[in-house]
Amino acid sequence: xxxxxxxxxxxxxxxxxxxxxxxxxxxxxxxxxxxxxxxxxxxxxxxxxxxxxxxxxxxxxxxxxxxxxxxxxxxxxxxxxxxxxxxx
Amino acid sequence: xxxxxxxxxxxxxxxxxxxxxxxxxxxxxxxxxxxxxxxxxxxxxxxxxxxxxxxxxxxxxxxxxxxxxxxxxxxxxxxxxxxxxxxxxxxxxxxxxxxxxxxxxxxxxxxxxxxxxxxxxxxxxxxxxxxxxxxxxxxxxxxxxxxxxxxxxxxxx
Numbered sequence: 546x547x548x549x550x551x552x553x554x555x556x557x558x559x560x561x562x563x564x565x566x567x568x569x570x571x572x573x574x575x576x577x578x579x580x581x582x583x584x585x586x587x588x589x590x591x592x593x594x595x596x597x598x599x600x601x602x603x604x605x606x607x608x609x610x611x612x613x614x615x616x617x618x619x620x621x622x623x624x625x626x627x628x629x630x631x632x633x
Numbered sequence: 634x635x636x637x638x639x640x641x642x643x644x645x646x647x648x649x650x651x652x653x654x655x656x657x658x659x660x661x662x663x664x665x666x667x668x669x670x671x672x673x674x675x676x677x678x679x680x681x682x683x684x685x686x687x688x689x690x691x692x693x694x695x696x697x698x699x700x701x702x703x704x705x706x707x708x709x710x711x712x713x714x715x716x717x718x719x720x721x722x723x724x725x726x727x728x729x730x731x732x733x734x735x736x737x738x739x740x741x742x743x744x745x746x747x748x749x750x751x752x753x754x755x756x757x758x759x760x761x762x763x764x765x766x767x768x769x770x771x772x773x774x775x776x777x778x779x780x781x782x783x784x785x786x787x788x789x790x
Contacts, residue, residue: 611647612645612646612647612649613649613650620645623649624644624645624649627642627644627649627650627681628644628681630650631642631681631683
């Protein structure tokens with residue numbers, strides 16, 4: 546029976562092989578949800594799914610693609626937006 | 634639609650949303666562009682052609698493109714030339730400077746020596762103290778000797 550505080554689903558369970566050969570159950574913090582496109586809602590590529598403290602350490606170019614609306618819109622939605630602007 | 638001098642908007646990459654002129658047609662897929670964007674090869678699918686067409690030569694330079702774009706009202710990309718930085722060269726020390734360096738080092742050595750002597754002196758004192766403690770220790774030993782006497786007396790009782 547696990548400890549009472551570990552019985553919630555806010556922690557994820559990880560099976561780890563220990564040096565003795567047994568598998569032990571470790572409880573780990575869950576990662577935040579992946580970043581989503583502001584228009585269509587698909588998960589964004591090139592945006593890492595990391596804890597905020599780890600994101601703070603990373604340089605700016607590691608955290609988003611280097612293009613207009615990078616890290617906000619997906620590439621398809623960005624193209625549509627630019628097309629609409631150019632045709633006005 | 635795709636011809637030399639056609640004004641386009643780039644749709645993909647870091648230059649997306651910027652206007653450029655087609656300078657050269659390389660292939661049935663690729664063209665050479667220049668203007669607000671960097672001068673580069675580009676896929677036709679990544680370009681949105683606009684209505685305006687400018688008269689320019691094939692493979693014209695960036696300055697010519699910039700002039701042509703000024704008439705339309707588009708400012709071409711300007712790159713600042715990097716200033717050449719001179720690396721500081723390390724100079725060899727003259728023999729006089731080396732002698733001075735040696736003397737300074739010797740001075741520093743002289744500073745450190747007396748401290749070491751002090752430490753030795755301290756150690757000596759500590760040893761003496763220890764010796765004194767040893768003398769004191771002997772006294773409790775004498776007490777210990779006295780202690781067993783009492784229980785012996787009790788036993789006698």
